[in-house]
Amino acid sequence: MSDFLTYIQDVNIASVSCRLLFALVAGVIIGIDRARKRRGAGIKTHVLVCMGSALVMLTAQYVCDVFDASKIDMTRMGAQVISGVGFLGVGTIVVTGRNQVRGLTTAAGLWACACLGLAAGIGFWEGAIVMLVLVVITFGVLAKLDQYVTHHSKVLDLYVEVDSLKHASEFLKTVRAMNVRVNNFEINKTKIKNDFVTALITVEMNHSGDREEVLGICRDMEGVLYLEEI
Secondary structure: OHHHHHHHHOOOHHHHHHHHHHHHHHHHHHHHHHHHOOOOOOHHHHHHHHHHHHHHHHHHHHHHHHOOHHHOOOHHHHHHHHHHHHHHHHOOOEEOOOOOEEOHHHHHHHHHHHHHHHHHHOOOHHHHHHHHHHHHHHHHHHHHHHHHHHHOOOEEEEEEEEOOHHHHHHHHHHHHOOOOEEEEEEEEEOOOOOOOEEEEEEEEOOOHHHHHHHHHHHHOOOOEEEEEEO
């Protein structure tokens, strides 16, 4: 077994195959979560990022083996991957019309996938395997924890549609009367026929347990056509 591990640490057909195959599997596992949620970067994107990063480190090791290692810095190619993937991640981040930022988790997942690929490419199996397990835990268990914490937050971000500016003003007055602090209130008027008024409002409650009460009162206000927590 030790002889085999030593053998695949070198740059040969078995080593290259094992490392790139592991990078492919890791990219698939990470990409499945994003694909299930219909994010911009799915299985193929994560696989390509992970395998490409692995090949970069394999190439760096090959260059050191073939040429004078004393004149070559193996970390330089990996450093370019880490910074370069940042541009790819930016392409997955968008700000919606409701001022919601989407794609941050996907961008972070791509960056983590690139780092995992670098570890697999240089033969750092322990780090690559542990990283893969922790990424899966993050997308699974910690995603539910994130939802729980958000649901029990004292801060509420609301998207509201009201039938007139008058009712929008009354909505704001009623919210302020509920003993909550209004941190942000933005009004926009739609450009469609029979237009209505949309508003983005951020309120901070005294207690997280007031959440359902505040939402219920807001939904029952006169003139409110639609209300959604964002």
